[in-house]
Each structure stands twice: as C-alpha cells, then as structure tokens.
Amino acid sequence: MTHIHYRQIEGRSLGYYALLALLGALVAAGLAAAWYMEHNGHWVTGMSNQIVWGTPHVFAVFLIVAASGALNAASVAAVFGRAPYKPLARLSGLLAIALLAGGLAVLVLDLGRPDRLIVAMTHYNFKSIFAWNIFLYTGFIALVVVYLWMMLERRLNAYSRPVGVFAFAWRLVLTTGTGSIFGFLVARQAYDAAVLAPLFIAMSLSFGGAIFILVLLAACRGTGRPLGDELLRRLKNLQGVFVLAVLYFVAVHHLTNLYLAERQGVERFLLLDGGVYTRTFWIGQVLIGSVLPLLIFFTARAGARALIAFGCVLVLLGGLAQMYVFLIGGQAWPMPLFPGKEVSSGFGDGAIAAYSPSLPEVLLGAGGIGIALALVALALKALPFLPESLADTDDDPHHKTGAA
Amino acid sequence: MNRRDVLGLGAAAVTATLLAPGLRLIELARARAPEEAATGRRRWGLLIDASKCGDCDACVTACRDENGWDGHGRPATDAQWIRKVTLTDRQTGHVQALPLMCQHCADPPCVDVCPTGASFKRADGIVLVDKHICIGCRYCMMACPYQARSFVHEDVTNQKHHAPRGKGTVESCTLCVHRVDAGGIPACVEACGKNGNKAMVFGDLKDGQSEIARRLARASSLQIRPDLNLNTGVRYQNI
Amino acid sequence: MKAIVAVVAALFTVAALGWALLAYAHSGHDGKKPARVPLPNMATYKGEQCVEPAAEMRRNHMKYILHQRDETMHKGIRTTRHSLKNCINCHADPKTGSVRGKDGFCESCHAYAAVRPDCFSCHSDKPEQEARNTAGVRPAAVRARAAENVRRAVSGKTP
Structure with a gap:
C-alpha cells in the first residue's frame, strides 16, 4: 500500500488559527471551571449526596466511550482487512487517543x-473496576501510540497489523470495563445489568464513528484534500448499522427491566x-439521536455531505442525551430499601432526587x-496523519499520485 | 494466642469469678490496650428495635455533636452520617420510624469498588474511609445500597479531634470507632439509652455472651436489603 | 587538543557555578543581609524533650506521623507517642492555640521549606485541651492515653 501518501496539514491559514483559538478558549474555560469547583467545593455544582455523578461525568463517559469507537476505521482495516479503510487508520488512532485524553x-x-491523582497511581484495590479501568485506559493509550508508530515508521509497517488486532481486542475489553462500572452496581435498579457491557460497546462504535466522520469531513474540507463518495458511502452506512445496534441493546435493557416487577418503578x-x-429519552435519545440519523444515513446520497454531517451531529447530541438519562436519571430514582413501603427522610430517601446542571459543570465537560x-488539530500539523487524497480512485493500487 | 492474651483471659476469669455481678469490671477487662491492633475475634454490630424507636432524633443529634458534621443549611450537599427514616406500608398504612446509617457489611460494596483502597473494613468489622488516600471519586456512594455515605462538599473548620473530615473526601458512620477503641459505645447508642427510647444495642456479634448476640439469638431479626447478602453488622428487629 | 580544552572549560564552568552557589547560600547567614525568606519559628512551649531527638524529628517527623497514621487508621492502634495529636498538643502556640499561622510551629517551617503539609485540610490544628472546653466530653484519645499510662505503670515499662 505504498501508494498512500500522508502529509501534515499546512496549519497557517486564518481558519486554522481561529479553530485553535476557539478550542483554546474552551480548554481555558474548562480549567477555570474546574478550579472554581475545587476551590469552593462541589456544593457550587448541581451535584449532591444523591446525584453524586453529574454533568462532568456525562461528558467524561461520553468521550471515553467515543474514544474506543474512534478506533473503528483502523480496526476495520487491520482486523477485517478492508483496504479502503487503510488510509484512515492513522487519523482513527489519533482521534482515539485524543478523545480518551479529553x-x-x-x-x-x-x-x-x-x-491526589498520584494516590490513584500508587494505591490499588484490584477488586475495583475503577482500578482495572485505570490500567485499561493507560494501556489503551500506550497501545495506540505503538500502533501509530508502527504505521508512521515505514520500516515497521509490517508489524502494524498484529498491533492493530491487539488494539481492537483491547478496546473491546476497555469498553466492557467502562460499561461494567455501572453494570456491577448491584444497589441501583437503573444499572446492575450485564447487557450494559455490550450496550457500551455499541455506543462506542456509534459515538466514535460519528465523531470520526465529522473530523474527517472537516479536515478534508479545511485542507482541500479530496474525499471520495464511495468511501463516505461506506462510512455512513456503517454508521447507520451502529446506531441500530445501540437502539437494539437499549431496547433489550429496558425490556428486561420491564419484565421484572421490582424494576417496573424505575422503568415507569x-x-x-x-x-x-x-x-430527554424519547425526544433526545430516540428521535433526534436515532430515528432521524437512521433516516439520513440510509436515504441520503454520499454526495450530500452537509446532510451526513448533520446526521452525525444528531447522533452525538443523542449520545449526550442518552448519557444524561442513563447517568443522572439512573441516580435520580431512589434506591429500594424497603420493598412495599413508602420511605421518607431528611436525606432524600424514597424521593426523586433533584438535579440541574450548573454552568461550571457544563464548561468543564465542554473543556x-x-x-x-x-x-487532534495540533497533531495533524505536527505529524503526517492525513492522506493527501482520499479520492476513490486512490484505492486502485495502480493509480499513483505525486511522489513523496 | 500469645502470652498477653493468656494473661488477659486469666485476669478476666479471676475478676469475673470474684466480682461476677460487677459488670463494669468485665467490660474494662475486655477493652483493648492502645498498642493492640483490632482483631477478627470480634465483630462489632448494632441491633435496632424498630418497635421501640419513636418520634425522636436523639441518635442523630448525638452523632452530629460527637463527630461534628453539622452542615451549612444545605440539605442536598450537607453530610448525614445517620438519619431517621419513616416507613409507611403501602397496603396497610402502618407507620414506623428507624435510624439508618452505614450498615458495616461483612461484604461491603463500597470496599469492592474503591479504586485506591480508601474504603476498607477493619479486622473487627468496622467499615471506614481512609481519608488520607480518598481521591473523592464517589464511586463508593454509587455502590452503597443504603445511601449511607456523604461527600464533603465544602470547606470544614473546627473539626473534632477524633473525627477528622475535610472537603473533597467521602465519609460515613464510623461506628464511633474512637469510642469503641477506648472501650466505649457509639454516641447514638448512648444517647438512645439516655434520652431516647432505648431502641439500640451495641456489642460484639461474635461473643455469644454479649447482650446483642443473646438478643439476636432469642428473636428474629433482619438486615436491610437481605437479597444482596451483604451480611450487615447492623440488624433490625420488628420492622 | 580540542577535547582537553573542552574538558578544562567544562571543569572551570562547574567550579565557577559551585562557588557562586556556595556564596549565595552563605549570603543568608552572614548577618549583614537579611535572608530572603524569614527563618522558621522553632519555639517550643511544653516539655523538655521531643518524643525522639530533635535532629531525628527534623528530618523524619513525616515518616513517624505517616507510620502512626496507617497503624491507627487501619489497625486501630492508638498509641500517642508518634501521633499527630501529640505533636499539636505540645507544639501549638499558646497565644494562637494553633500550629498554623505565620509563626505556627508547623506552618512557618513548612513555608520555609516550601513543602505543603496535607494534614490540616481534615485534622484540627488546635490542641485537644482547647477543644475539651467546647466539646463538653472528655476526648477519647485522652482516655486512651490515660489507659496507656495506667497500663505502662502496671507492666513496669516506662515510656
């Protein structure tokens, strides 16, 4: 596949600097919000002793889940040997690391x-899924860095496939771990389900795929590099399948709960x-995040780029809505202490917990x-992650573009 | 069993024989010396008789005074180590009240999920948070079935010497471990006996002669969420 | 030849830097110029002797406290010799009733050494006697210490 030529982006245009300034402002706002929350304590947020994980966790889990899914394109190329995806592998790996870091x-x-972050690196309780995840996350970053190195260094190209296969296996375990953070919570009726692990894998495929398509469209458009309709057609169809997969697991989860008398309260x-x-569930997650994107992905022509991009944005909005309902809604429902009894106290027992996101939380998440x-923007300028051309003809091994 | 234990037992036996009715002395003989570590030969527990517990909050007030967790008038974020819960039967309308706090499980979910090991169970069954290595992730609060834990949401000053607590860490009922280590009983139990309805008993679940063990053997009792099989150290009667 | 010149130049540079550093370090102690950072307040208010030799405590107090911390927290061992409470009970300034503040025993030295102690985000910085008046009950550690003393007296061991 020596005919793929990668090149750094120019990165001197006004648009590029404007993008960096915008992202820099987001990061600064996020850091300022974090400082404000830490300085005052968490009472200035919407979080409480009932809703212990709030909007920051909605964004954090969303990004972490999306990170492993961003590796899709690389996995399709490495594991399933699909040549058209090969040129996308580098960008795919880069995006995976960046999203996980965020x-x-x-x-x-x-x-x-x-x-005390250092404490989390020096004290481990190996029965904790959180502790496993610390290793899964850092291991994932290290593995993808090695994978990128194998792809970027021509001498080592031959090894990129086995590393890619290993990275694929690792990301499946990683997302299983993320889903199990909730899946193993026996006390809470909205969680405590084995199906959360595959559900999170499906979510990662969908969210990560949508972010990947958006970044790819933006990068190609911003740098004037061609992007073939055939490639985009494959990507959008695959994205449609991922959205369907998420819907399927969500349906299975709710149907299982609906069948159990003890869980009908939380489902209701x-x-x-x-x-x-x-x-948020019906309008955000189902209508905006699933039904509309499905219509778009399975009816739009590959040439309708704005429409496909819009579909991806809808998937991401729906994904955030899904995380919100899952995380906040799941905690808002009181835990069942005494079945068959009405419970009340001065500490929120038996009552729906109140929560409204505060500005610092949202800013931290957006940060x-x-x-x-x-x-991603900085790395694209520093190293050759993006092919010079993704035009469909470039998939033909006999076609040559300009010399390296 | 080391020499000290043998001597201690001997002394206790002698004391018990001479002063059998002098319960106080037997209690003293059982208190651990400061340099002795807590052991698994004991398991501290509570028994709460819901039929005696009425419309009073002596236990809650006593705990707050003892451990200094009085808040800032913000119920959603203020700490609550122990709370009174009111139960109303949906079918019959029967109303009951009882205190709820950390249940000091033998298999505590908070300890399982804690990434750093800050949540831990002492050899004598008391579940604690080591605030020195708590990073404030709140996963234990997600995992606890009893909502027994609180996150310290703002700066704390004038802490009690025996109950250090600070912003950004998680805390819960310690079973008044500082009192227990000195041979005493938890503040809530003491207050319930003095100013309340005498609904709470504290003691060693593994000591067949203790009042708590004898009462548990005599009448039926239950754990909250027995389905989770956590083997709680806090048991209830007459719910 | 070039290599020799380079080595000599390097040695000279190192020597010059070392001399400059020494001179700088001494400048705070020669009495003419005040030190840029105020020297810590090491006044003690109670007792003749710390629980370990002063030089040992200066260097290793944190190890003793850390060890005691884990013993007490996880095993319930409540000896007082190396406990933070014991430090505070002796070293608190009677005027401020604290080991913190600008001239506080802990804080002034930690400011001098530019090391931030993490004790007082949770622990009280005041001696127990102060708190006894407000708390109304005899603090458990006082009881524990009394018990320890009794025990020592009984077993014939001296602290």
Whole structure:
C-alpha cells in the first residue's frame, strides 16, 4: 500500500488559527471551571449526596466511550482487512487517543481531591473496576501510540497489523470495563445489568464513528484534500448499522427491566413519567439521536455531505442525551430499601432526587471536548496523519499520485 | 494466642469469678490496650428495635455533636452520617420510624469498588474511609445500597479531634470507632439509652455472651436489603 | 587538543557555578543581609524533650506521623507517642492555640521549606485541651492515653 501518501496539514491559514483559538478558549474555560469547583467545593455544582455523578461525568463517559469507537476505521482495516479503510487508520488512532485524553481530563478534574491523582497511581484495590479501568485506559493509550508508530515508521509497517488486532481486542475489553462500572452496581435498579457491557460497546462504535466522520469531513474540507463518495458511502452506512445496534441493546435493557416487577418503578420513571428524563429519552435519545440519523444515513446520497454531517451531529447530541438519562436519571430514582413501603427522610430517601446542571459543570465537560479536538488539530500539523487524497480512485493500487 | 492474651483471659476469669455481678469490671477487662491492633475475634454490630424507636432524633443529634458534621443549611450537599427514616406500608398504612446509617457489611460494596483502597473494613468489622488516600471519586456512594455515605462538599473548620473530615473526601458512620477503641459505645447508642427510647444495642456479634448476640439469638431479626447478602453488622428487629 | 580544552572549560564552568552557589547560600547567614525568606519559628512551649531527638524529628517527623497514621487508621492502634495529636498538643502556640499561622510551629517551617503539609485540610490544628472546653466530653484519645499510662505503670515499662 505504498501508494498512500500522508502529509501534515499546512496549519497557517486564518481558519486554522481561529479553530485553535476557539478550542483554546474552551480548554481555558474548562480549567477555570474546574478550579472554581475545587476551590469552593462541589456544593457550587448541581451535584449532591444523591446525584453524586453529574454533568462532568456525562461528558467524561461520553468521550471515553467515543474514544474506543474512534478506533473503528483502523480496526476495520487491520482486523477485517478492508483496504479502503487503510488510509484512515492513522487519523482513527489519533482521534482515539485524543478523545480518551479529553474524557480522562474531565474525570480527573472533577475528583474531590484531584491533587491526589498520584494516590490513584500508587494505591490499588484490584477488586475495583475503577482500578482495572485505570490500567485499561493507560494501556489503551500506550497501545495506540505503538500502533501509530508502527504505521508512521515505514520500516515497521509490517508489524502494524498484529498491533492493530491487539488494539481492537483491547478496546473491546476497555469498553466492557467502562460499561461494567455501572453494570456491577448491584444497589441501583437503573444499572446492575450485564447487557450494559455490550450496550457500551455499541455506543462506542456509534459515538466514535460519528465523531470520526465529522473530523474527517472537516479536515478534508479545511485542507482541500479530496474525499471520495464511495468511501463516505461506506462510512455512513456503517454508521447507520451502529446506531441500530445501540437502539437494539437499549431496547433489550429496558425490556428486561420491564419484565421484572421490582424494576417496573424505575422503568415507569424513565420511560413514562420522569419529566425531563422521559423527554430527554424519547425526544433526545430516540428521535433526534436515532430515528432521524437512521433516516439520513440510509436515504441520503454520499454526495450530500452537509446532510451526513448533520446526521452525525444528531447522533452525538443523542449520545449526550442518552448519557444524561442513563447517568443522572439512573441516580435520580431512589434506591429500594424497603420493598412495599413508602420511605421518607431528611436525606432524600424514597424521593426523586433533584438535579440541574450548573454552568461550571457544563464548561468543564465542554473543556474536555476542547482538549480532545485541540490535540487532534495540533497533531495533524505536527505529524503526517492525513492522506493527501482520499479520492476513490486512490484505492486502485495502480493509480499513483505525486511522489513523496 | 500469645502470652498477653493468656494473661488477659486469666485476669478476666479471676475478676469475673470474684466480682461476677460487677459488670463494669468485665467490660474494662475486655477493652483493648492502645498498642493492640483490632482483631477478627470480634465483630462489632448494632441491633435496632424498630418497635421501640419513636418520634425522636436523639441518635442523630448525638452523632452530629460527637463527630461534628453539622452542615451549612444545605440539605442536598450537607453530610448525614445517620438519619431517621419513616416507613409507611403501602397496603396497610402502618407507620414506623428507624435510624439508618452505614450498615458495616461483612461484604461491603463500597470496599469492592474503591479504586485506591480508601474504603476498607477493619479486622473487627468496622467499615471506614481512609481519608488520607480518598481521591473523592464517589464511586463508593454509587455502590452503597443504603445511601449511607456523604461527600464533603465544602470547606470544614473546627473539626473534632477524633473525627477528622475535610472537603473533597467521602465519609460515613464510623461506628464511633474512637469510642469503641477506648472501650466505649457509639454516641447514638448512648444517647438512645439516655434520652431516647432505648431502641439500640451495641456489642460484639461474635461473643455469644454479649447482650446483642443473646438478643439476636432469642428473636428474629433482619438486615436491610437481605437479597444482596451483604451480611450487615447492623440488624433490625420488628420492622 | 580540542577535547582537553573542552574538558578544562567544562571543569572551570562547574567550579565557577559551585562557588557562586556556595556564596549565595552563605549570603543568608552572614548577618549583614537579611535572608530572603524569614527563618522558621522553632519555639517550643511544653516539655523538655521531643518524643525522639530533635535532629531525628527534623528530618523524619513525616515518616513517624505517616507510620502512626496507617497503624491507627487501619489497625486501630492508638498509641500517642508518634501521633499527630501529640505533636499539636505540645507544639501549638499558646497565644494562637494553633500550629498554623505565620509563626505556627508547623506552618512557618513548612513555608520555609516550601513543602505543603496535607494534614490540616481534615485534622484540627488546635490542641485537644482547647477543644475539651467546647466539646463538653472528655476526648477519647485522652482516655486512651490515660489507659496507656495506667497500663505502662502496671507492666513496669516506662515510656
């Protein structure tokens, strides 16, 4: 495949600097928000002793899940040997690292004692899924860095495939670990389900894929590099399948809960009379995040780039909505202490917990997105991640573009 | 069993024989010396008789005074180590009240999920947070079935010497470990006996002669969320 | 030849730098110029002797406290000799009733050494006697210490 020529982006245009300035502002706002939250304590946020994980975690889990999914294109090329995806592998790996870094930054900056991050590296409880995830996340970053090195260094190209296969296996385990953070929570009825692991894998494929398509479209458009309709057609169809997969696992999860008498309360809350959570589920997650994008991906022509990009944006908005309902809605429902009894106390027992996101939380979350995208923008300028051309004819091995 | 234990047991036996009705002395003989580590030969627990517990909050007030977790008038974020919960039967309308705090499980979910090991169970069954290595991730609060834990949401000053607590870490009922280590009983139990309805008993679940063990053997009791099989150290009667 | 010149030049540079550093380090102690950072307040208010020799404590107090911390927290060992409470009970300034503040025993030295102690985000910086008046009950550690003393007296061991 020596005919693929990669080149750094120019990175001197006004647009590029404007993008960096915008992302830099997002990152600065996120850091300022984190400082404000840590300085005052978490009471200035919407979080409480009932809703212990709030909007920062919505963004953090969203980014971490998307990170492993951003590796899709590389995996399709390396594991399933699909040549058209090969030129996308480098960008795919880069995006995976950047998104994970953004998500982890949010998670760490929301800790009660972020200054003790070193403790999380020196004290381990190996029964904790969190502790496993610390290894899964850092291992993933290291593995993808090696993978990128194998792809960037011509001498080592031959090894890129086995490393890519290993990275694919690792990302499956990683997302299983992320899903299990919730799947293993026996006490809470909205979680505690084995199906959360495959659901999170499906979510990662969908969210990561949508971000990948958007970044690819933006990068090719911004640098004037050609992007073939055939490649985009494949990507959008695959994206449609991922959205369907998420819907499938969401349906299985809810149907399982609906069958159990003890869980009908929480299902009724989320699906029927949970106010903002019910609306966010049906309008945000199902309509905007799934039905509309499916219509777009399976009807639009590959040439309709704006429409496909719009579909991807809808998937991401729906993904955030899904994380919100899952995380906040799942905690808002009280834990069942005494089945068959009405429970009340001065500490929120038996009552739906109140939560409204505060500005610092949203800024911190958006800062994570800023970190991820700024890393991508800077890396594209520093190293050759992006092919000079992704025109369809370039898939033909006999076709040659300009010399390296 | 080392020499000290043998001597201690001997002394206790002699004391018990001479002053059998003098319960106080037997208690003293059982208190651990400061340099002795807590062991698994004991398991501290509580028994709460819900039929005696009424419309009073002596236990909550006592705990707050003892451990200094009085808040800032913000119920959503203020700490609550122990709370009174009211139960109303949906079918019959029967109303009951009882105190709820950390249940000091034998298999605590908070300890399982804690990434750094800050949540831990002492050899004598008391579940604690080591705030020195707590990073404030709140995963234990997600995992606890009893909502027994609080996150310290703002700066704390004038902490009690025996109950250090600070912003950004998680905390919960310590079973008044500082009192227990000195041979005493938790503040809530003491207050319930003095100013309350005498609904709480504290003691060693592994000591068949203790009041708590004898009462548990005599009448039926239950754990909250017995389905989770956590083997709680706090048991209830007459719910 | 070039190599020799280079080595000589390097040695000379190192020597010059070392001399400059020494001179700088001494400048704070020659009495003419005041030190740029105020010297810590090492006044003690109680007792003749610390629980370990002063030189040992200056260098290793954190190790003793850390060790005691884990013993007490995880095993319930409540000896007082190396406990933070014991430090504070002796070293608190009677005027401020604290080991913190600009001239506080802990804080002034930690400011001088530019090391931030993490104790007082959770622990009280005041001696127990102060708190006893407000708390109304005898603090457990005082009881524990009393018990320890009794025990020592009984077993014939001296601290």
